[in-house]
Amino acid sequence: MRKKGWLRRASIAWLLGLLLVATFADFLANDRPLIAKVDGETRFPVLHEYGTALGLARPYQPIVRNWKKTETAWALWPLVPYAAGATDLKNANFKSPFDAQETGPRARHHLGTDKLGRDVLAGLVAGSRVAIFVGVGSLLISLLIGIPLGGVAGFFGNDGLRGTRARWWGRSIGGILGLLYASVSLLPFFRVENLGLTVLLLILGFLLGGWLLSLLLRLIPFFRKPTNFPADSIFLQMVELFVNIPGLVLLIALLAAINQPSLWVIVIVIGVLRWPHIARHLRAELLRIRNLPYIEAARVSGLGQWRILFYHALPNALGPLLIVSCFGLGGAILLEAFLSFLGIGVPTDEVTWGSLLRASRSRPDAWWLAVFPGLLLTFTVLAAKALGEQD
Amino acid sequence: MLRYILQRLSLLPLSLFLLSLVCFALLQLTPDDPVRRLLPDDEARLSSDDPNAYDRSYRAAAASLGYDRPAFYFTLQNAALPDTLYRIARPKERAVLRTFTLRTGNWPAVENYYRILKELAWTVRSEDRIETSTILRRLLLQEDFDRTKATIFDLKDDPTTAPLQTAFQALENTEQRANLLLPALHWHGTNNQYHAWISRLLRGDLGVSLNDRRPVTAKIGRALKWTALLNGLAILLIYLISIPTGLYMAGYRDSSFDRITTVGLFILFGIPSFWVATLLTNFFTTPAFGMDYFPSMGFGKLPEGASIWEVVRIRAAHLFLPVLCMAYPCWAYVSRHLRRSSIHELNKAYIKTARLKGLSRSAILWKHVLRNASFPIITLLASILPALLAGSVLIERIFNLPGMGQLLYDAALTRDWPVVIIVVLLNGLLTAAGLLLADLAYAFADPRVRLNGTKPSAS
Numbered sequence: 124m125r126k127k128g129w130l131r132r133a134s135i136a137w138l139l140g141l142l143l144v145a146t147f148a149d150f151l152a153n154d155r156p157l158i159a160k161v162d163g164e165t166r167f168p169v170l171h172e173y174g175t176a177l178g179l180a181r182p183y184q185p186i187v188r189n190w191k192k193t194e195t196a197w198a199l200w201p202l203v204p205y206a207a208g209a210t211d212l213k214n215a216n217f218k219s220p221f222d223a224q225e226t227g228p229r230a231r232h233h234l235g236t237d238k239l240g241r242d243v244l245a246g247l248v249a250g251s252r253v254a255i256f257v258g259v260g261s262l263l264i265s266l267l268i269g270i271p272l273g274g275v276a277g278f279f280g281n282d283g284l285r286g287t288r289a290r291w292w293g294r295s296i297g298g299i300l301g302l303l304y305a306s307v308s309l310l311p312f313f314r315v316e317n318l319g320l321t322v323l324l325l326i327l328g329f330l331l332g333g334w335l336l337s338l339l340l341r342l343i344p345f346f347r348k349p350t351n352f353p354a355d356s357i358f359l360q361m362v363e364l365f366v367n368i369p370g371l372v373l374l375i376a377l378l379a380a381i382n383q384p385s386l387w388v389i390v391i392v393i394g395v396l397r398w399p400h401i402a403r404h405l406r407a408e409l410l411r412i413r414n415l416p417y418i419e420a421a422r423v424s425g426l427g428q429w430r431i432l433f434y435h436a437l438p439n440a441l442g443p444l445l446i447v448s449c450f451g452l453g454g455a456i457l458l459e460a461f462l463s464f465l466g467i468g469v470p471t472d473e474v475t476w477g478s479l480l481r482a483s484r485s486r487p488d489a490w491w492l493a494v495f496p497g498l499l500l501t502f503t504v505l506a507a508k509a510l511g512e513q514d
Numbered sequence: 515m516l517r518y519i520l521q522r523l524s525l526l527p528l529s530l531f532l533l534s535l536v537c538f539a540l541l542q543l544t545p546d547d548p549v550r551r552l553l554p555d556d557e558a559r560l561s562s563d564d565p566n567a568y569d570r571s572y573r574a575a576a577a578s579l580g581y582d583r584p585a586f587y588f589t590l591q592n593a594a595l596p597d598t599l600y601r602i603a604r605p606k607e608r609a610v611l612r613t614f615t616l617r618t619g620n621w622p623a624v625e626n627y628y629r630i631l632k633e634l635a636w637t638v639r640s641e642d643r644i645e646t647s648t649i650l651r652r653l654l655l656q657e658d659f660d661r662t663k664a665t666i667f668d669l670k671d672d673p674t675t676a677p678l679q680t681a682f683q684a685l686e687n688t689e690q691r692a693n694l695l696l697p698a699l700h701w702h703g704t705n706n707q708y709h710a711w712i713s714r715l716l717r718g719d720l721g722v723s724l725n726d727r728r729p730v731t732a733k734i735g736r737a738l739k740w741t742a743l744l745n746g747l748a749i750l751l752i753y754l755i756s757i758p759t760g761l762y763m764a765g766y767r768d769s770s771f772d773r774i775t776t777v778g779l780f781i782l783f784g785i786p787s788f789w790v791a792t793l794l795t796n797f798f799t800t801p802a803f804g805m806d807y808f809p810s811m812g813f814g815k816l817p818e819g820a821s822i823w824e825v826v827r828i829r830a831a832h833l834f835l836p837v838l839c840m841a842y843p844c845w846a847y848v849s850r851h852l853r854r855s856s857i858h859e860l861n862k863a864y865i866k867t868a869r870l871k872g873l874s875r876s877a878i879l880w881k882h883v884l885r886n887a888s889f890p891i892i893t894l895l896a897s898i899l900p901a902l903l904a905g906s907v908l909i910e911r912i913f914n915l916p917g918m919g920q921l922l923y924d925a926a927l928t929r930d931w932p933v934v935i936i937v938v939l940l941n942g943l944l945t946a947a948g949l950l951l952a953d954l955a956y957a958f959a960d961p962r963v964r965l966n967g968t969k970p971s972a973s
Contacts, residue, residue: 304697307592311616312694367529369941371904376934379926380544457786461908464788480792488802497789505784
């Protein structure tokens with residue numbers, strides 16, 4: 124298929140728009156005003172919420188519980204003056220966008236409401252935030268795993284990394300032993316409980332163990348012989364093992380096993396399951412790049428291997444990689460919608476496109492619950508696919 | 515060729531083994547307690563009236579399930595922990611002992627403290643000291659060391675807890691943190707839970723469902739029948755539509771037919787099938803919009819002594835929408851592959867010969883091109899199958915069909931682990947087998963694959 128310029132631009136525009144909506148979701152749909160004058164004091168209720176959450180500001184006094192019933196001198200409301208998940212019992216029981224609604228002087232529910240009068244448009248805005256969070260987050264995780272693995276495998280191949288046997292054996296086996304020791308003994312000894320420190324200690328254990336064992340092994344003549352590190356073969360075997368995992372089925376089982384559903388778990392699991400796609404593509408790209416003349420030239424001029432990989436080869440491969448990873452973005456968003464549609468793994472108080480679709484199943488004639496989130500999902504998936512299309 | 519097959523085949527058991535490990539780890543990590551589920555409700559009441567008797571029956575139940583054995587062939591753990599920790603049957607109790615030992619490094623003191631706590635919790639008569647006994651029983655499962663410390667400190671006015679106070683004091687004063695620095699590797703041999711589980715699995719005994727105590731084999735057998743029917747029909751529909759489409763798209767390349775179909779298929783490819791399925795069920799299987807054309811749920815009930823035509827009619831009415839929803843996303847995939855390989859064939863000399871002979875375009879496409887271009891299509895089947903199986907989770911859920919997907923969903927929600935694990939393993943087996951078949955077929959078609967050991971597209 125020829126790449127149509129407008130299709131590309133439209134896709135990028137759609138995804139960027141979604142990103143904007145997700146970022147400013149609180150300013151677009153909220154049940155408190157952006158700016159309001161109460162009792163002679165100008166307040167920024169939405170912005171201030173962020174401040175209090177970050178601990179930068181103290182809550183306004185007196186606290187306003189319900190802005191809709193508060194007398195204000197004037198107020199600037201968001202585009203959608205409803206929060207996702209906030210009930211509006213006056214308009215409960217599935218009000219269609221065209222029904223008579225009892226909203227008083229405030230804006231109508233433009234896309235209708237659900238059983239408890241929750242605004243569908245506000246739900247869509249909140250859902251876009253969840254979708255972007257899961258999509259981008261899992262993409263970042265798979266990039267984090269895929270770029271180093273695919274990069275090393277593609278750039279060095281099976282014969283690019285030379286070193287003594289002591290180095291390879293020592294680093295891999297010693298590293299694993301160090302990691303195990305750190306997790307079994309050092310963590311309880313130092314009473315490390317916070318996540319960042321744990322990871323730091325594990326990495327330290329890995330490095331230290333690898334270094335120590337390779338020092339030791341260097342004493343044995345057998346291990347002093349230089350060999351190639353078969354990076355590519357190891358990589359291919361790892362990918363092989365990973366693609367055999369039935370992703371979705373395992374995901375359902377994993378998420379059902381977890382007591383407290385959280386979006387973070389979904390992000391991590393999807394990211395970890397999807398890294399082979401990214402890594403494979405990067406490997407293929409680097410296999411091509413490493414034979415290009417400019418890499419040859421860099422080698423001749425005496426630059427270090429790793430420097431060539433990170434400063435010269437990888438930057439050239441990242442452009443195509445990002446385009447391909449858009450494909451993954453669409454897939455992850457679809458998977459999230461799919462899971463929240465099933466009601467597995469996504470917190471129940473989170474309004475998502477999938478959860479709106481699920482709600483529509485209990486009331487088939489409320490077409491607005493089914494049509495709008497589905498359209499958003501379709502456009503997003505199509506945009507991601509159109510961008511990620513390779514040929 | 516044989517070498518390549520063997521090389522590829524040797525990886526399959528390894529991935530299945532790893533998958534079984536993942537599944538088993540999942541079984542171990544699940545927070546709920548399968549033994550407690552096995553015990554009848556009367557026993558649960560016992561736990562407050564007579565904890566001693568409850569403990570005994572719990573142990574018996576755990577032993578009957580094999581939970582009194584170590585989890586795996588070996589354990590790698592902190593040297594401060596005893597190697598027989600697995601004998602403590604209740605997971606929560608074990609967790610408390612583990613946390614406390616990892617905190618202080620002194621196992622004998624922890625053991626002593628816990629023994630005294632247990633005795634006290636069970637002997638303090640609930641009539642006179644109702645507060646103390648509830649607090650003590652809560653302490654039995656309290657994992658947080660600092661909170662336990664605070665609670666015990668609060669109890670110091672109560673003289674009955676004096677032995678507990680001294681034991682806890684001793685525990686705190688005799689910390690041996692240096693013990694924590696050593697790791698220990700214990701070898702348990704084949705008498706472990708994983709070995710028992712996997713050998714039962716290999717013998718064909720898949721266990722019983724935790725929900726209704728029916729054998730998993732029976733449950734899966736019934737569900738598999740429907741899923742196979744659904745997927746078989748879907749594959750049929752995929753090829754029925756996409757082979758002619760792909761062929762004619764190649765034959766009339768760059769015509770408006772080609773362009774419109776490409777765009778149409780691309781859009782179909784992008785529309786999530788579960789949304790379409792939801793819309794279809796909402797619009798066409800309910801009276802909400804006056805278009806109640808299809809029956810709504812399940813596979814339909816067959817009347818007694820129905821003729822073969824009636825059976826087909828009823829089943830078809832129930833299966834039409836789900837099969838359609840499963841098939842349409844694959845149309846684009848298959849027909850685009852076919853289009854590409856057909857164009858490749860169409861540029862060859864023998865097609866020119868056929869044209870010079872005066873064969874019509876249709877005859878060329880169907881007789882000559884399809885035969886040569888269809889090979890990738892057959893191998894595609896192997897990669898479609900896993901996707902279809904995964905997709906049927908949603909389709910079966912939406913159309914309420916009692917297949918594997920529905921089984922997985924229900925089992926996952928009710929935490930019926932024996933069923934979930936088997937479904938995951940079965941899916942893994944099918945996925946791996948599908949990919950393996952595809953690779954072998956590629957290798958048959960393209961000798962370069964065998965020589966490189968990788969697919970030509972990847973290098």
